[in-house]
Amino acid sequence: MNENQMTINKVNKMKNSKNQNLTDTDIRSFNTDFEVRSLEENNETMIRGYALKFNRPSEDLGFIEYLQRDCLNDTDMSDVVALLNHNENYVLARAGHNMTLSVDDTGLMFEFKPTNTSYSRDLVENMKEGLISKCSFAFTIPKGGDTWRKRSDGMYERTVTKIDKLYDVSIVTRPAYSDTEAMLSTRSLNSLENVQSDNSDERERLIIQSEVELL
Template sequence: MKRTMETKKSPLSAQTKRRIDYGDDRSQFRAVTEEIDGNQVRKIRGYAILFGVLGKPWRGSVWQEKVASDALDGVDLSRLVLLLDHSSTWVLGRNGKNMRAVVDEVGLFIEATLGNTWMDDYVYDRIERELMDGMSFYFDSKAIIASDWENKIDVIAKINEIYEVSVLAFPAYDQTLIITTDGEEPEPEADPEEEAKKQALINLIEQL
């Protein structure tokens, strides 16, 4: 029997923390300085989500993902926050305060004005030097995700709520599978426990 998008969910569909490796410059945070009323103001900006662009959840994945162009229709972004590495301890921005979040034809655009604390200095330096430019988002578990088993593609069709977006160096799922943007980079030193988790997921995909 042919498996269709309606009959079976992919092994990834239960994950609500998403970092899709788009391989697209628009999905990376950039650090900029603007002059406002004679003062130099530091900002970071980029697209946390790109619509209709295929990406992979981690290097070497057989599955790809994309977010539908209308997936964010009706989503309330008024309480959206920007975090460092998905940690609620490190809040970089809040929509309507020092941040703006805009859904346009490209995707979800984020721009945050940084302050003058040591953490703001650290984040700005890391992003300006392109040492940390990954973007990730965390959405509701009841989102509608269609799995195309024939082509190994997950389509995120409808998101009800986005809890936060994050900037981080090594974006990952809950299983902390390391993601990079360059397929030629050497593998990091393997962690036996994480390698076991990764292999179990690969085996599951092969068996389905």
């Protein structure tokens, strides 16, 4: 079995997995360094960290993924919520209310004052103890918002050039999707399959173009 077929089989396995729910939204989870700090003047607690980081290789998703530095230039971040475990019943913050989002050369930074709820207080204590160190974000990629190339080792490499919308930033206790089992949208998997299965000159031009763009 060649490397290309092994990758295709892995993607098909991800599609058929009982734990892999295909939706229109991509979700990525990763370890991050959170800062939990108290503002002494008003005794408020703030949580800060990176929701995503640019130009960092992902774990093996059936391919390796990078987020280009300017992929957030036109992203809709008008209604991003901070959630606990991607559960909309456990809202921690919302952009424009008690959360700020800022983009720098590293990635997308978030900072928020968690709501005064029992689950928020429990979360803060667990974060202070270092028991929680995972962050996850949900997003969509528009058509034409990524490029692909095949590396010399046979692995496909995807660069996300544009994120259409960012839906939520979640702090997760036990990710449903580990770094190697990120939740992939139907569009992402179909995009990979199209690159793998299309042996026409158009596919060759796509790969050559993406290699030039990534130089």
